[in-house]
Amino acid sequence: MVTTRELSVRYGTKTAVDNISFRASAGEWWMIVGPNGAGKSSLAGALTRTVPYSGEAYLNERELKSYSHREFARKVGILSQNNSNIYAFTVDEVVSLGRYAWRNGYFSGTDAEGKDRIREALEKTGLTEMRQRSMLSLSGGECQRVFLAQVMAQDPQVMILDEPANHLDLPFQKQLFELIREWLKTPGRLAITVTHDLNIAKRYGSHALLMNEGKAVGCGPVDEVMTKENLEQVYDMDIYEWMRESLEMWDK
Amino acid sequence: MSRGKIGQKGKRDAFRITEGVLWTLLTLLTATVCISVGSVSIPLEEVWRAVFGMPVSRASWESIIHWTRLPRVLCAGVMGASLSLCGAAMQGLLRNPLADGSTLGISSGAALGAALSIVLGISVPGMAAAGPAAMAMVFAFGSLMIILMLAYSMDRSLATHSIIMIGVIFTMLASGILSLLITFSGEKLKTITYWTMGSMNGKTYEQLNMMTGALVICGALLLTRGRELNAFAIGEENAMHIGVPVRRVKLQVMIAASVLIGVCVSVGGSIAFVGLIVPHMIRLCSGPNHRRLLPRSMFGGAIFLMLADLGARTVLRPTELPVGVVTSMIGAIVFIGIFVRSRKGGKGLW
Numbered sequence: 146m147v148t149t150r151e152l153s154v155r156y157g158t159k160t161a162v163d164n165i166s167f168r169a170s171a172g173e174w175w176m177i178v179g180p181n182g183a184g185k186s187s188l189a190g191a192l193t194r195t196v197p198y199s200g201e202a203y204l205n206e207r208e209l210k211s212y213s214h215r216e217f218a219r220k221v222g223i224l225s226q227n228n229s230n231i232y233a234f235t236v237d238e239v240v241s242l243g244r245y246a247w248r249n250g251y252f253s254g255t256d257a258e259g260k261d262r263i264r265e266a267l268e269k270t271g272l273t274e275m276r277q278r279s280m281l282s283l284s285g286g287e288c289q290r291v292f293l294a295q296v297m298a299q300d301p302q303v304m305i306l307d308e309p310a311n312h313l314d315l316p317f318q319k320q321l322f323e324l325i326r327e328w329l330k331t332p333g334r335l336a337i338t339v340t341h342d343l344n345i346a347k348r349y350g351s352h353a354l355l356m357n358e359g360k361a362v363g364c365g366p367v368d369e370v371m372t373k374e375n376l377e378q379v380y381d382m383d384i385y386e387w388m389r390e391s392l393e394m395w396d397k
Numbered sequence: 398m399s400r401g402k403i404g405q406k407g408k409r410d411a412f413r414i415t416e417g418v419l420w421t422l423l424t425l426l427t428a429t430v431c432i433s434v435g436s437v438s439i440p441l442e443e444v445w446r447a448v449f450g451m452p453v454s455r456a457s458w459e460s461i462i463h464w465t466r467l468p469r470v471l472c473a474g475v476m477g478a479s480l481s482l483c484g485a486a487m488q489g490l491l492r493n494p495l496a497d498g499s500t501l502g503i504s505s506g507a508a509l510g511a512a513l514s515i516v517l518g519i520s521v522p523g524m525a526a527a528g529p530a531a532m533a534m535v536f537a538f539g540s541l542m543i544i545l546m547l548a549y550s551m552d553r554s555l556a557t558h559s560i561i562m563i564g565v566i567f568t569m570l571a572s573g574i575l576s577l578l579i580t581f582s583g584e585k586l587k588t589i590t591y592w593t594m595g596s597m598n599g600k601t602y603e604q605l606n607m608m609t610g611a612l613v614i615c616g617a618l619l620l621t622r623g624r625e626l627n628a629f630a631i632g633e634e635n636a637m638h639i640g641v642p643v644r645r646v647k648l649q650v651m652i653a654a655s656v657l658i659g660v661c662v663s664v665g666g667s668i669a670f671v672g673l674i675v676p677h678m679i680r681l682c683s684g685p686n687h688r689r690l691l692p693r694s695m696f697g698g699a700i701f702l703m704l705a706d707l708g709a710r711t712v713l714r715p716t717e718l719p720v721g722v723v724t725s726m727i728g729a730i731v732f733i734g735i736f737v738r739s740r741k742g743g744k745g746l747w
Contacts, residue, residue: 195637232630234685297641
């Protein structure tokens with residue numbers, strides 16, 4: 146579904162992503178992991194076409210750059226760390242905007258399918274009761290759920306998430322990732338998540354791309370990539386030992 | 398939360414035809430009142446008779462209406478509608494409730510352009526008003542580009558306050574150059590207050606037609622960008638994600654707003670804060686959805702500036718105030734109100 150071949154991202158002379166190749170298929174949940182500055186977000190930026198890249202990247206065997214804005218938005222939904230809200234839009238207004246790429250012209254309203262998608266997205270994310278609330282009255286976790294609902298209303302085949310749970314409390318993180326896991330159960334869908342949280346990656350991912358200094362250290366099924374040796378090499382510390390110690394502290 | 402609810406209870410979020418008709422009637426009523434009130438009071442029905450070319454009780458009324466009040470009031474209306482529509486659009490596009498032609502420095506740039514064309518004698522044959530208007534448009538767009546580039550180089554997130562600060566500095570610079578120009582131009586340019594505070598005195602039908610033309614073309618473009626502006630107001634990145642052709646829409650809105658502001662400033666000088674006050678009021682009552690906000694701001698702006706102009710010429714009769722004085726006094730208070738609220742983290746007000 147999503148394939149890259151020797152994809153690189155450069156800012157001036159600095160290379161943020163260095164010749165990354167991978168192939169992600171429907172039904173999989175890819176986790177892009179690695180330490181700060183590894184190039185995770187730049188890679189996500191290239192895949193979402195927000196950052197210029199060199200090399201090749203395909204969606205359904207078609208070069209990413211060849212899609213129009215609307216075509217791309219119908220195929221790929223993106224959830225990032227959202228910044229603060231300034232205006233008092235309602236939950237409904239934000240979620241309905243997810244149908245933007247499916248509309249034809251200014252005067253056509255949302256069609257029946259669009260309305261179903263919006264209702265479904267609100268239901269799945271538990272926002273139906275809150276649909277008339279102002280975005281300014283919501284907590285960070287609720288806001289992020291609204292934007293997830295927007296992506297769901299967009300009805301994409303691929304969902305790309307860039308640190309979607311940053312700054313969220315544990316229950317909200319769990320809620321968010323469970324919702325995405327639920328979304329992935331429909332056949333023909335793919336999720337790609339950038340996260341620095343190794344627990345999340347291990348728990349939810351089916352595949353992982355472990356990056357360090359722009360290069361891929363490992364690429365494939367989570368259990369093969371996120372090994373003791375690979376993580377130790379990338380993070381320069383014994384991650385397993387650290388986690389075991391943490392657990393023991395709780396067990397006391 | 399209680400705010401911003403009116404009008405959102407309805408199922409459709411767009412501006413309805415019935416509402417448009419109501420606004421049009423209200424605008425026409427305001428215009429009629431503004432034409433009838435003044436140093437000489439004219440009864441309302443006589444105003445309508447004169448406008449439709451029917452015989453009027455006194456001949457002097459007819460000439461007052463046709464040659465003084467009608468073009469003046471209509472110019473104020475069209476200008477108010479344009480400035481307010483531009484303000485609403487810029488506030489959405491830049492995600493900044495303080496954005497307006499005057500706070501960003503676009504108006505003073507445009508005033509400089511218009512004054513420059515008069516001093517240098519740049520003109521379009523057959524249409525006296527077109528030379529200054531064209532220069533004002535170019536300068537308006539140029540100013541907007543310079544301000545955005547400076548703000549962007551200082552602070553990549555284009556934060557509310559840094560962009561306004563650059564706007565203020567730019568305004569001072571442009572006004573300084575303008576004053577210099579006026580000092581050296583002698584009789585060619587009218588007084589400084591005309592360009593810096595704005596005035597609705599002595600407007601012609603030619604100017605009115607030019608502004609109306611600009612409003613019809615650019616207004617149509619802006620009014621149909623409601624959904625895109627909603628997306629920008631939520632976040633430019635979000636707009637990109639849902640499939641808005643971000644760069645194209647941004648350029649369209651900026652050009653349309655610059656053209657409108659340029660034409661308005663070349664005719665009436667820079668009238669401050671109209672584009673700030675009106676959209677802000679509308680947002681308080683009916684929420685930030687641009688599909689409603691834009692048309693409502695347009696009508697609201699027309700009504701507001703006609704009334705402000707009425708105030709400017711009647712409050713201290715027989716002395717006439719520049720209309721910009723009236724709008725600035727109201728605008729400054731509203732501006733401070735928004736500023737304070739946004740510093741506090743702005744919970745739930747617009």
